[in-house]
Amino acid sequence: MMMRIGVTVLALGLAAHAHAWDADKGAEKAKQVCAACHGETGTEAKVPGAAILAGQYRDYLYHSLLDYKTGKRKNAIMSGQAQALSDADMRNLAAYYARQSGPLKVVR
Amino acid sequence: MNRTLGLIVLALAFGAPASAQQAAKAGNAEAAKVKVSMCVGCHGIPDYRTAFPSVYHVPKIAGQSADYIAAALNAYRTGERLHPSMQGIAKSLSEQDIADLAAYYSAAAGGASR
Numbered sequence: 001m002m003m004r005i006g007v008t009v010l011a012l013g014l015a016a017h018a019h020a021w022d023a024d025k026g027a028e029k030a031k032q033v034c035a036a037c038h039g040e041t042g043t044e045a046k047v048p049g050a051a052i053l054a055g056q057y058r059d060y061l062y063h064s065l066l067d068y069k070t071g072k073r074k075n076a077i078m079s080g081q082a083q084a085l086s087d088a089d090m091r092n093l094a095a096y097y098a099r100q101s102g103p104l105k106v107v108r
Numbered sequence: 109m110n111r112t113l114g115l116i117v118l119a120l121a122f123g124a125p126a127s128a129q130q131a132a133k134a135g136n137a138e139a140a141k142v143k144v145s146m147c148v149g150c151h152g153i154p155d156y157r158t159a160f161p162s163v164y165h166v167p168k169i170a171g172q173s174a175d176y177i178a179a180a181l182n183a184y185r186t187g188e189r190l191h192p193s194m195q196g197i198a199k200s201l202s203e204q205d206i207a208d209l210a211a212y213y214s215a216a217a218g219g220a221s222r
Contacts, residue, residue, distance in 0.1 A: 108148045
């Protein structure tokens, strides 16, 4: 019984860790690899065709990076960039950009 | 002579990006107003999520760059980007539709922030 609870607690702990969305860590990574094209806080398209990321939904951003990494989505620049990112990196970056304010909105 | 050369250099420097943009159609945001009905059912609802094939938020597209929106729609058309609903919709769009929608949504940042 105790062992079973222990295993459950461990599993929950690992699951929580695997799904950490650390925006502060994302900020570091963003500065290194994303800012040149997307702007430091993701509010710019510094190269034609780059997306504005600031304020976008976190799960959408993560999903996009995942699709680039797995090849489901193809782009000359992003396919390569995503290869270098771990799952944690992608979650952290998504959390960072979702937290920024920018021009993105939902309108009818 | 030098001045002529300078003007040629200047024309080349500014002419290159201008002609690249002309290759893509010029968008008319006003014309898009009758075309957005197929977009608003998902992209016009705050916090709306896709239900298939996986669940996540439908992206905010108002205020996005026009180049990016056009590139995304074209990528759905060619299959570089995969999503069943978006591929179906993108394939129904003409180049002019794509340009118009890109113009409309990139300029549509004035709405409520949500």
